[in-house]
Amino acid sequence: MTTLTLDVRDVSKRFGEGDTTVAAVRGVSLAVEAGEVVLIMGPSGSGKTTLLSMMGALLKPTTGSIHLDGAELSALSEGRLPDIRLRRFGFIFQDFNLLSALTVRENVALVAELAGLRTRAARDKATALLTELGLGGRLDFLPEKLSGGEKQRVAIARALINDPTLILADEPTANLDSKIGHEIMRLLRGIAKEQGRSVVIVSHDQRIRDIADRVLWLDDGAFKDIVTMATDPVCEMAVDRERAVSAERDGETHYFCSRGCRDEYLGENGNGPRGWLHLATAHLSRNARRHSGHRGDQRRTAAQVERDETAKHGR
Numbered sequence: 001m002t003t004l005t006l007d008v009r010d011v012s013k014r015f016g017e018g019d020t021t022v023a024a025v026r027g028v029s030l031a032v033e034a035g036e037v038v039l040i041m042g043p044s045g046s047g048k049t050t051l052l053s054m055m056g057a058l059l060k061p062t063t064g065s066i067h068l069d070g071a072e073l074s075a076l077s078e079g080r081l082p083d084i085r086l087r088r089f090g091f092i093f094q095d096f097n098l099l100s101a102l103t104v105r106e107n108v109a110l111v112a113e114l115a116g117l118r119t120r121a122a123r124d125k126a127t128a129l130l131t132e133l134g135l136g137g138r139l140d141f142l143p144e145k146l147s148g149g150e151k152q153r154v155a156i157a158r159a160l161i162n163d164p165t166l167i168l169a170d171e172p173t174a175n176l177d178s179k180i181g182h183e184i185m186r187l188l189r190g191i192a193k194e195q196g197r198s199v200v201i202v203s204h205d206q207r208i209r210d211i212a213d214r215v216l217w218l219d220d221g222a223f224k225d226i227v228t229m230a231t232d233p234v235c236e237m238a239v240d241r242e243r244a245v246s247a248e249r250d251g252e253t254h255y256f257c258s259r260g261c262r263d264e265y266l267g268e269n270g271n272g273p274r275g276w277l278h279l280a281t282a283h284l285s286r287n288a289r290r291h292s293g294h295r296g297d298q299r300r301t302a303a304q305v306e307r308d309e310t311a312k313h314g315r
């Protein structure tokens with residue numbers, strides 16, 4: 001029998017009232033098993049952070065229920081939630097959220113102390129965990145002296161220090177370069193598997209798909225069947241088969257984010273100046289997605305994304 005860690009049942013979240021209501025999450029259900037790594041992808045504004053915040057008891061669903069190890073989170077009183085968040089969840093964020101005045105070890109030990117460990121024990125536990133994550137030589141550094149990858153490893157240590165059941169990560173690789181981001185996510189996966197902890201990651205990052213046991217696609221607040229999604233072979237973007245530009249080659253159908261990518265793939269205009277221009281544009285947009293991350297204040301709707309891509313690729 002498998003053990004369910006997280007059971008999200010028909011959860012919705014609406015923000016605002018009347019004409020200005022936003023249905024950020026609409027009737028989402030998801031069950032995560034112990035030790036399972038789930039990646040939720042989707043365009044900006046599709047509800048990923050809202051859903052993750054509800055899973056971590058940072059936000060109450062408007063309707064539906066969320067159970068963690070059989071206990072209903074939404075039924076708990078506000079007063080109990082901080083303690084649950086501290087002990088049962090580990091949070092990892094895009095911008096690491098380390099306390100700049102504390103050393104690496106203090107950042108991690110503090111969270112163990114808040115959960116009731118004595119100073120010495122918390123310090124020892126933090127030292128052991130940070131050493132395991134390859135940061136034994138950085139224990140007394142301030143966060144400003146660390147690289148992005150090192151900061152994110154400190155954040156992982158902090159997320160793990162209280163032995164949480166569930167680790168929740170929001171765009172954890174957005175501020176890391178592609179290789180480091182992937183390595184760190186592999187490290188997180190290894191720890192989760194070894195220790196039987198469940199992990200839910202929300203991200204735009206195509207490169208971390210392979211570290212997940214399961215990839216789900218959120219679109220406009222609801223899960224979309226992943227089988228309808230395909231990867232554009234030119235720019236590596238996830239595209240919706242129902243709406244994408246497609247082409248047949250060697251008896252197989254391929255799907256593209258734009259006509260530009262399709263032409264590129266088929267070699268049309270491939271030798272002319274436009275072909276080169278498109279190649280460069282696809283390369284730049286791929287790198288921009290890899291390196292920029294998507295901040296909350298840069299939200300784009302699915303329609304805007306489509307418009308921008310169309311303009312970029314000259315669909």
Ligand SMILES: Nc1ncnc2c1ncn2[C@@H]1O[C@H](COP(=O)(O)OP(=O)(O)OP(=O)(O)O)[C@@H](O)[C@H]1O
Pocket residue numbers: 015016022023024042043044045046047048049050051294295296298299300
């Ligand atoms: N506190 C809030 N009040 C009102 N609307 C909100 C609030 N938080 C989110 N929204 C809206 O809900 C929708 C989903 O937002 P959410 O932040 O969950 O998207 P996301 O998929 O995480 O996007 P991104 O990839 O840009 O981080 C958006 O339309 C957003 O504007």
Ligand SMILES: [Mg+2]
Pocket residue numbers: 048049050170296
């Ligand atoms: Mg978000």
